[in-house]
Amino acid sequence: MNIALSIAYLVASVCFILGLKLLSSPTTARRGNIYGALGMLIAVIATLTDRQIVDFTYIIVGLIIGGGIGLLMAVRVEMTSMPQMVGLLNGFGGGASTLVAFAEYIRLSGSADLTVWQAGPINLDVLITLVFGLLIGTVTFTGSGVAFAKLQGIMKSAPVLFSFQKQLNLLILVASLILGGLFVVDPSQWYLLLIIIGLSAILGVTSVIPIGGADMPVVISLLNSYSGLAAAMTGFILSNNVLIIAGTLVGTSGIILTQIMCTAMNRSLANVLFAGVGADYEASEETAEQRTVIRYTPEDTAYMLENAQSVIIIPGYGLAVAQAQHILHEVTKLLMERGISVRYAIHPVAGRMPGHMNVLLAEANVPYDLLLEMDQINDDFQNTDISLIIGANDVVNPAARYKKSSPLYGMPILNADKARTVMVCKRSLNPGFAGEDNELFYDKKTMMVFGDAKATLTNLAHLLKK
Amino acid sequence: MTETLMISIYVFVLATFVGVEIISKVPPLLHTPLMSGSNAISGITLVGSLIAAGEGHAGVSVFLGMIGVIFATINVVGGFKVTDRMLGMFKKDGGKPAK
Structure with a gap:
């Protein structure tokens, strides 16, 4: 990484920190948000000067499509639908992390064809963070999808419960980690990563469906945290500090909000995530005492x-x-x-x-x-x-x-x-x-x-x- | 364990402390804009997507990179724009919007 790029990333990181700091008062908050956007612009422009980038076609197409969709969503969303919007954005962030992690794996493999393995030795820590990056990113992606569907009324907001649900989730998680371990031992086994992505996608769904509509504030906050963590993991994979800093800031923000919500509802996070509270809500409507x-x-x-x-x-x-x-x-x-x-x-x-x-x-x-x-x-x-x-x-x-x-x-x-x-x-x-x-x-x-x-x-x- | 990883862990740990310090000062009044704004910041994965999408050869990774650019840009543009829109609504008694 060249010096100019590193400095630009440092400036971007400072912008993010200052931006969040200015959110501490409603009089400066709007300026803070602009600082954040400025930091992002600096990071993007600096990246575009990177010598690794030789073709801008796909980048421009991606920026136009993504920017258009993002702008349209932001301008049209009703304030009552804000939770869905944030849920959806969390999902896109997580999805992007998964895609970057997998693209980086292909790059490391030394060949555009997945089945051909021409890589030299890859650092162990890159491989480990790759597995975690894919896992967290994909869970965020599908979990946010379910949260969005529940909040938007596409799915019933009542908890979906089935027997051995917790055990199943744990099993999926453990299985993903074991497969991850196997992958770290032999990184040419690309299909292991695809299985991990598939399992994580299922885990995202099965871990959010048991949570009722009233507990969605907690879930949205937690997924916000995950999307940040996924970005930080991507930073580890690419050894890119601005990704680590920005991702970590978002990760802590989400965790703090999660904790505040849990305290305000007098519930532990475990209780919110696993208890399926609200399952009998529909039935209890007529029980008010006479x-x-x-x-x-x-x-x-x-x-x-x-x-x-x-x-x-x-x-x-x-x-x-x-x-x-x-x-x-x-x-x-x-x-x-x-x-x-x-x-x-x-x-x-x-x-x-x-x-x-x-x-x-x-x-x-x-x-x-x-x-x-x-x-x-x-x-x-x-x-x-x-x-x-x-x-x-x-x-x-x-x-x-x-x-x-x-x-x-x-x-x-x-x-x-x-x-x-x-x-x-x-x-x-x-x-x-x-x-x-x-x-x-x-x-x-x-x-x-x-x-x-x-x-x-x-x-x-x-x-x-x- | 490589030196690069050590530096990354340093950055991660220090950023956690900075995060806790500044986020806990954000009043509940602004928690929704905080979420959408920080969300936009987590779209920083855009940086990684850009590199993947611009590698030149027309392989799978370039395609994944492009989808990554789309996702991350939705996150970034949508997040910052909607946060700005919300914060513009917060007015003090005189009816003047915040700057």
């Missing part, structure tokens, strides 16, 4: 809200499903015009991926300084007149605090019940993903307003305008 709740109309809530001084809104994914973010912001503005303090409390698992709810609200023009994290706002509920819960359930279920038998027990929740009055806007009394009935709905100070979030809020906005 207790009485007090039903209110939008007129009642409008009256209460007008006379409040402080309101905290708790949005859940139900809000986004009803496409009610914009009208919610209308209501917020009307309340703020009356001098009422309004803020939003965002639970870490609100939405379908880390930070998703913030994006959905930002799209509806809600200023980001009104969006507060759980730790920032949880102590304020007790001094708040009204907590307005829209389309959220498990994240405000007090059972998480004390009911040891509940699947929610121990999960950090928003203290919505500490406010003087609780308003819940919901379609029905059905329990949330965890299947746990929410006693908050039956509390004396809770006002239940049943109906579609968008219709209710539209009604409310109309009443507040008077």
Whole structure:
């Protein structure tokens, strides 16, 4: 590798690090993303000057096709579909790593024909990382495909379980590693790599299908991490530091987000990956206890809200499903015009991926300084007149605090019940993903307003305008 | 174990620490853009694909390289563009978009 190329890669690495660093504040985040893109541009241009590249035809074709598809996807995707988009991108990243690793193997073999082996001695570490690169890249590719299909509704989001599933996954993994070992011993056995790719492809599918729709934020984060790791492995194969640095940064980012999501749901990663939680979700819809709740109309809530001084809104994914973010912001503005303090409390698992709810609200023009994290706002509920819960359930279920038998027990929740009055806007009394009935709905100070979030809020906005 | 591998491992370990340090400072507010943006960065495999696709001889590896270029470019262009689009939506009270 020549000096100029090495320096260009170093500059690119610094751009990536700076770019991620600038993501620490919403005021600099956009600039950070541009730094990242700039780093990528530098790395690509520098690579194109590499003497190994003699023919640009395929490169140009690839860049145009890929760039066109990427741009189209990025411009057209709905913000509610962001998890699918990220899932798909993870998959492409993983797939690219697999392809690069295999192409490098062919190059090392010294002949364009797979069956002819003309390679000199190959370093052991290249061979080992080659196996891992193919494995992780392919698992990411097919695993992301399944995650995408589940989120997009192409596949049912409920867990797909069969007997000896864990054992099968373990068997596939062990078999791949044994074949990998055989390959390292005799690298001319190219078909071993194809079998490893095939097995990894199956493993990606069988390890994601048992995970339910509600746990997808964790899976997407984990696959994000894998796609980074796959890129880092490719860096090991090619002895290319910018690949190692960029891949590792993404790998750690994905792992950190995975951990945050698990903590927020009070689940261990193992439990998310293997327990098949949500399998009986469809069946449990009618199990809500026959207790009485007090039903209110939008007129009642409008009256209460007008006379409040402080309101905290708790949005859940139900809000986004009803496409009610914009009208919610209308209501917020009307309340703020009356001098009422309004803020939003965002639970870490609100939405379908880390930070998703913030994006959905930002799209509806809600200023980001009104969006507060759980730790920032949880102590304020007790001094708040009204907590307005829209389309959220498990994240405000007090059972998480004390009911040891509940699947929610121990999960950090928003203290919505500490406010003087609780308003819940919901379609029905059905329990949330965890299947746990929410006693908050039956509390004396809770006002239940049943109906579609968008219709209710539209009604409310109309009443507040008077 | 070769010296190149040793250097690679050094880089890997140090990058992990840098990663943990900077990523843990990203607020939950920006976790979705963080994911899509870092995702775009993992499209750095594009660099490897470019070399494979440009080797000149019309073999399997060039074809794989080209598919790799397509995949990685979708990842890179799609990731950075959608992140920019999202971050443009984050506005402070005055309604001014972030820079």
